[in-house]
Amino acid sequence: MSADPAQGPPGRTRPSADRERRGELRGGIDAPRTELATPGRQIVGGWVFHEAHPVRHVVVTYNGEPVALAATGEPRPDVHAAHPRHESSGRSGWTVEVDYPRILEGPIDVGAYALVETDDLVEGELGLLTRFAAVTVLGTTNASEFGAIAAMDPVLPGFVSVSGTATHPGSLARVEVTVAGGRPVRARHSLPGRVHGVTSSTGSGESDVAGFQAFVEIPRGEEQVVIAVEVTGADGTTVALNPIDVSVEPPPPDMLLEATASTVTEARAARHAAVLGDPGQGPRRILVATHDLGIGGAQLYLHLVVEALIARGVQLCVVSGAGGPLASELEGMGVPVLVTGPAPIDRAGLDAYVRRISTFAEEQRVVGGLANTILAYPAVRALQQLGLPTTWAIHESFEPASFFRQYYGERVPDAVVDVALDALRRSDEVVFVAGATLDLYRDHVPAGRAFVVPYGVDLEETDAYLATHDRRGVRADLGLDQEARVLVCVGMVEPRKGQLALVRAFSRLPDEVRERTELVLVGMGAGPYADAIRRFVETAALQGVRLVDVDRDVLRWHVAADVLVSASDVESLPRTMLEAMAVGRPVAATAVFGVGELVVEGSTGFVCEPLDLVSLTDMLRRVIGTDQAALDALGAAASDLVRERHDPDGYVRHFADRVDTWLASYS
Incomplete structure (x- = not known):
């Protein structure tokens, strides 16, 4: 119910002349x-009283909208002193607590209407509704109720992490961070965290996932900057959290040391070349360098290349910062593996670390190197110092300076980052899996040395599986509803993958939509983020969500699915998307980096804005509302695209050709 502020809410608002002669209505807003x-x-x-009739209640309005009903009768001796002839003035006070759920900004007309009990009331009527007071005030926002930026x-100077908690009085869409009034940066939201003083409401896990984080750049030359956060709701309204002032320190001297170039040590390179030229000293090898031999997209592509090279009779050795399941597999194939531990971030320690790798390369008679991920930079530097050629595959869709700050911490010396950037500039070839990722590195890699070589997937394995498995059979094996719309998200559960945001968006769908849908997250594992997903599903009593641990047999989940879904805010060219598309499943995903080169709305799937809950929820609604025939058509187009552009032989052949050239130079 609403009304013009000048007229008041609907009701009997115009007293007769006879009633006006029988007394006046007096009152005010304090x-x-x-x-x-x-x-x-x-x-x-x-306060309010009528000179002739009782006033029991007051209706309060904001801009003409009734928002509360207050009872009168509170003692007001000050009013009685001003109006001693009217006994009712002594108990004319009224107060009410208004719990208003929306944002009002700018001028607000606060109105007060008295319900006057006149003698001629018809039974059931509340009384004559008359406006007796109004005040115009300025609308402001209770910023502290909706979160805070962490101290x-x-x-x-450089990239730093800004975190905190943020909610919206309506429904959160996105969180944006600005530094010194600069360009807004969207924050990763839906992280574990609760706004101070807010308790979790029954049947909703929203208050427990109010955390956010963004990496923003602090400009050089500033002594202090203001960091601000704006929270946007589904209705477009915004809440500005209280900004904070942050002091900026000048970099300490040890951070400003220039990195020494990856120059060739002539004597050492000559000695190594002489050893390589003597065929009697053992096989010549290719060094393969990576940061981790665990299970992940980048590591699995590396494994694909390694297996192909071994099948061609190429002798390999491997250097990795961390071990994992792939290490034992490689050693089982007779491949020497050196696990070095993480690279130090002090210059002396890093130089010793690089020497250890170069010594290993000399011992293994290495003639060239394949590096996998940007964190393999110490091995690239070691090979460059020996005068050996390198091909470097970059998978990370991060601006390099931001990546190293995020990975090592905000006080990593610039000189250490410069070692990696210098290695990039000097690498013989740097390979990217997506054009959008290459764009991030254009300032660091000479144009003639940067190339896009898309990933591939094993189509023979996929087709062999499809020949013996279909959707109904796999769903029966997995216990999935045959008639449900099944959305599957595959990947290690971690904040950048956005699984918590995905579950949160799913919870916002109407009950009747969720009742015929199953959302399956494959790759749960352990840790605070995975635990937060489990708590959210439990607290919200969210039906239709299935949480599955890490499963290396992902093909069965792709076959069981109707659509592969992803809410990642950083992806280059996800292997899981290629696999699902090869199976004939469309993809619904955030349009980040290389994803846009695979997924096109209405052609091979569905897309939404990154880091925007409203856009993500709308995408899920479109996916679930699309009929099966249309989904099958999208899936067929997705399969055609992958089979045309992402044959694994092309990816492997690129690296094999480089290796053949290096080995041939010593024949």
């Missing part, structure tokens, strides 16, 4: 006087 903070709770109060110690 609070608020100048400002009104919304949304949340506000106290509105004042920050003094920072160094």
